[in-house]
Amino acid sequence: xxxxxxxxxxxxxxxxxxxxxxxxNIDKVIEEAKEYLSGIHAVNVxxxxxxxxxxxxxxxxxxxxxxxxxxxxxxxxxxxxxxxxEGDLLGAACFGIDNVLALTGDHPTLGDHPTAKPVFxxxxxxxxxxxxxxxxxxxxxxxxxxxxxxxxxxxxxxxxCSDSVDAQLAKMERKIMAGxxxxxxxxxxxxxxxxxxxxKAKQFGKPIxxxxxxxxxxxxxxxMNKNVAGISIPDSIIDELAADKEKAxxxxxxxxIAARIIRECKDAVQGLHIMAMGWESKVPGLxxxxxxx
Amino acid sequence: MLITQLKxxxxxxxxxxxxxxxxxxxxxxxxxxxEKGANELQKELMEAGKLTGILTTDYICNPxxxxxxxxxxxxxxxxADTVLVFSCGVGVQTVSEYLxxxxxxxxxxxxxxxxxxxxxxxxxxxxxxxxxxxNLTGGxxxxxxxxxSLVNGQCGGAKDGKCxxxxxxxxxxxxxxxxxxxxxxxxxxxxxxxxxxxxxxYKDINKE
Ligand code: SF4
Ligand code: SF4
Numbered sequence: 001x002x003x004x005x006x007x008x009x010x011x012x013x014x015x016x017x018x019x020x021x022x023x024x025n026i027d028k029v030i031e032e033a034k035e036y037l038s039g040i041h042a043v044n045v046x047x048x049x050x051x052x053x054x055x056x057x058x059x060x061x062x063x064x065x066x067x068x069x070x071x072x073x074x075x076x077x078x079x080x081x082x083x084x085x086e087g088d089l090l091g092a093a094c095f096g097i098d099n100v101l102a103l104t105g106d107h108p109t110l111g112d113h114p115t116a117k118p119v120f121x122x123x124x125x126x127x128x129x130x131x132x133x134x135x136x137x138x139x140x141x142x143x144x145x146x147x148x149x150x151x152x153x154x155x156x157x158x159x160x161c162s163d164s165v166d167a168q169l170a171k172m173e174r175k176i177m178a179g180x181x182x183x184x185x186x187x188x189x190x191x192x193x194x195x196x197x198x199x200k201a202k203q204f205g206k207p208i209x210x211x212x213x214x215x216x217x218x219x220x221x222x223x224m225n226k227n228v229a230g231i232s233i234p235d236s237i238i239d240e241l242a243a244d245k246e247k248a249x250x251x252x253x254x255x256x257i258a259a260r261i262i263r264e265c266k267d268a269v270q271g272l273h274i275m276a277m278g279w280e281s282k283v284p285g286l287x288x289x290x291x292x293x
Numbered sequence: 294m295l296i297t298q299l300k301x302x303x304x305x306x307x308x309x310x311x312x313x314x315x316x317x318x319x320x321x322x323x324x325x326x327x328e329k330g331a332n333e334l335q336k337e338l339m340e341a342g343k344l345t346g347i348l349t350t351d352y353i354c355n356p357x358x359x360x361x362x363x364x365x366x367x368x369x370x371x372x373a374d375t376v377l378v379f380s381c382g383v384g385v386q387t388v389s390e391y392l393x394x395x396x397x398x399x400x401x402x403x404x405x406x407x408x409x410x411x412x413x414x415x416x417x418x419x420x421x422x423x424x425x426x427x428n429l430t431g432g433x434x435x436x437x438x439x440x441x442s443l444v445n446g447q448c449g450g451a452k453d454g455k456c457x458x459x460x461x462x463x464x465x466x467x468x469x470x471x472x473x474x475x476x477x478x479x480x481x482x483x484x485x486x487x488x489x490x491x492x493x494x495y496k497d498i499n500k501e
Contacts, residue, residue, distance in 0.1 A: 082489075104448045107440060107458045118441060122489065125445035129487040140489065159449045167470040170482050171446035178445075178487045186449060229452040 001070055002098050002153035003042050004181045007207040013271035014292065015072060015184070015209065016283055017044035018064075020055035029060065030067050036280045039293070042070040042099055044184075044273070048079060051111025058088055061097045072155070073097050076105030081121040082130065082140050089134055093150030101155045101184065102127040102175075124156050125171070128178035154179050158208070159186040159230030160197035169200060176204055184273040186230040187213035189221075189237055191264045198268045207270035212262060214254040214279050214286065218242040251282050259289035266290070294406035295421050296325045297381050300399075302334065308398040308428060311374030312345050313338070314366065316388060318380035320351035325406070331379050345369040354383040354417070360391060370395070382419030382427060382434055389432025389472075390417075396476055399427040404494070423494070429485050431472035438465030444488040 006013045016037050018029050037043050043064055047057040061071035073092050075085065092100065104124045108116040122130060130140050137149045156175045162168045172183070188194045188211055201208060215221050218241045221233045237257055241248045248254065262272060272292070276283055287293040299305070315335055319326065338344050346369030353359040363370065370376060375396045378385045381403045389397035405421035418437035426435050426444055436442045440458035447466035450457030456464045473479045 104441065104443065106450060109458055120441045120443065121492070123441070123443050123445050123448070126487055126489045129489070157449060162449070162451070163453055164447060164451050164464070164467050164470070166474070167447040167451070167464075167466055168449075170470060170479070173483055174446050174487070177483075227452075229450045229457060 002151070003070070003072070003155075004153035006041055007182055007270055011041070011271075012266070012292070013042070013182075013207070013209060014040040014274075014287065015042045015044060015271070016040055016274040016276055016280070017046055017072075017074075018060070018276075018280065019046045019049055020057060020060045022052075022054045024055070026055065026060055026063055030063050032280045033064060033069055034067055036283050038069065039284065039287075041271075042072050044072040044074055044101060047074040047076045047103070047105070048111070049074075051078065051106045051108050051113065053111070053113055058092055058097070061092065062095045065096055070099070071097055072099040072101050074101045074103060075127065076103045077120050077122045077124070077127055078105030078108065079116075079119055081119055085122060085127065086130060086134065086139055089131065089152075090145075090150060093134075093152070098151060099153045099155070100131060101157065102131070102180070103157060125174045125178045128154055128156060128175055128180050132179040153181055155182045155184060156180045157186065157211075158183045158201070160201070161186065161188060161190050161193045161232050162230040165197060165200075172201065172204065176206055180206065182207045182209065182271075184209045185211035187211045187224075187275060188261060188265065189215070189231065189233040191261055193232065194265060195268055198265075202268075209271035209273040210262065210265050210269045211273050211275065212258050212286075213275045213277060214251065214258045214282060215241060216251075216254055216277075216279070217245075217248045251279060254279075255282055255286050255289060258286055262286075262290035262292070266292075294323045294325070295381060296404040296406060297379070297401040298404060299327055299330050299334070299379075299401055300425075305334065305377070305400050308377060308400070309338070309343055309375050310396065312343060312372065313375040313377045314345050314370050314373035315347040316353060316363075316376065316378045316380070316384075317347070317349040318351060318353045318378070318384045319349060320354070320380075320384075324381060326379070326401075331400075345372040353378075353380055354387050356387055356391065359387055363388075363391070382421070382425055383417045385425070385427050386417040386419070386432055386434055389427070393472070393475060396478065397427075397432045399425045399432075401425065422490070424491055426488070429481055429488070430469045431476055431478060431481075433465065433469045433472055435465060435469065438468060440465075442490075444490060446482065 045057045045060045064071040224231045385399040404423040420436045451464035
């Protein structure tokens with residue numbers, strides 16, 4: 001089901017994400033999703049995340065759908081030109097996958113195929129526009145579709161703690177102009193920064209899901225601060241994780257930190273998006289601690 | 294070789310806010326430029342009182358050379374609200390950097406043709422994309438200044454203002470955002486329709 005309808009009904013929409021395998025077996029990811037993510041509204045399936053080659057998002061979405069979950073197809077513009085993207089979108093619609101998250105995608109040089117050709121024929125904005133075109137029965141070449149037209153809940157991402165906030169807000173406006181109906185954010189750790197971003201973003205009137213990555217340990221946080229765009233983890237959080245290595249390792253500290261961030265921000269947002277990065281099993285506990293279950 | 298093709302008349306007219314100062318560049322022999330069409334259009338604009346002056350020169354892509362030429366027209370440039378440049382993308386970028394507080398617009402689209410590309414200093418780059426975006430981006434080329442050649446705004450990868458691909462390079466869209474704010478044209482990004490690139494070449498487009 002389209003999650004845009006849930007937002008319209010005023011629900012606090014909770015999603016999480018899973019990554020396809022680097023291989024042909026998908027039983028593990030489907031089983032884990034069934035076990036830990038069945039209680040939430042929808043599950044994103046990443047698309048060669050961080051430019052690391054994996055199984056495509058679409059088949060994993062189909063398998064999740066068949067297992068009774070509600071998938072969100074992540075679609076980047078790094079690896080396919082407009083024709084391949086349109087073809088995949090029609091294929092998704094054919095299998096009842098009707099949530100799509102449009103992303104520009106990281107550059108190939110950041111991942112495990114640094115010599116691959118960067119495509120970027122479209123970008124997140126023109127991909128949203130492309131979905132609107134398909135919904136109206138036309139492709140980007142201006143040709144008519146035959147039979148039923150697709151209908152998607154069209155989402156995109158925004159980086160609220162980016163040091164280029166103005167450029168991010170400008171891009172957000174262009175995404176909305178292109179048909180974006182909801183936003184998921186990059187991971188938030190600095191709640192003051194996030195809440196001041198929300199003050200500016202609420203004028204657009206589109207639902208925004210708070211992005212959460214459960215912090216695993218101090219080293220991971222320092223790495224993200226240095227290397228990941230739009231992430232600023234306050235020292236207090238890093239100190240908290242460093243204080244008790246065992247508690248950090250078991251996930252106790254990280255989950256407590258994430259739950260605190262959610263509690264501080266949840267009144268300002270319309271939903272929550274958890275990027276568990278292998279810690280899917282901690283999602284139910286996190287929701288409980290955050291008071292969302 | 295390259296072709297600098299005049300943009301549609303309506304587009305050029307819509308670029309002129311108030312009065313315009315025109316700069317024509319007839320530098321490189323390798324560039325095909327519709328001098329006749331440009332002259333006719335400029336004559337009409339002049340007669341309609343829309344221009345403060347016309348400068349026809351060469352090698353405006355060379356910043357030193359360009360400054361010397363423009364200095365003599367300081368008054369006409371001062372009087373103009375828009376500076377309309379008839380040149381390849383490199384020329385327009387050089388002028389917009391020099392007149393950073395002015396509304397500098399490209400009147401031509403630059404297409405590539407096979408063969409020698411002419412002599413330009415390497416300070417600014419034009420990929421001869423065939424549908425010049427400089428009027429949407431404050432005179433900074435999104436095709437060459439952004440590692441993904443994005444035409445609808447910044448990706449999520451910039452960190453500390455640097456590009457995700459090359460940390461020694463400033464993010465092109467960060468520069469564009471700053472320039473548009475400087476010339477008071479941030480609304481361009483809000484108003485202009487979704488851009489979808491046209492990868493057809495000059496030959497493809499003109500084969501009908
Ligand atoms: S947008 Fe850039 S590449 Fe395209 S014509 Fe203009 S200067 Fe050249
Ligand atoms: S960081 Fe900036 S320059 Fe680099 S690809 Fe993204 S938008 Fe383009």
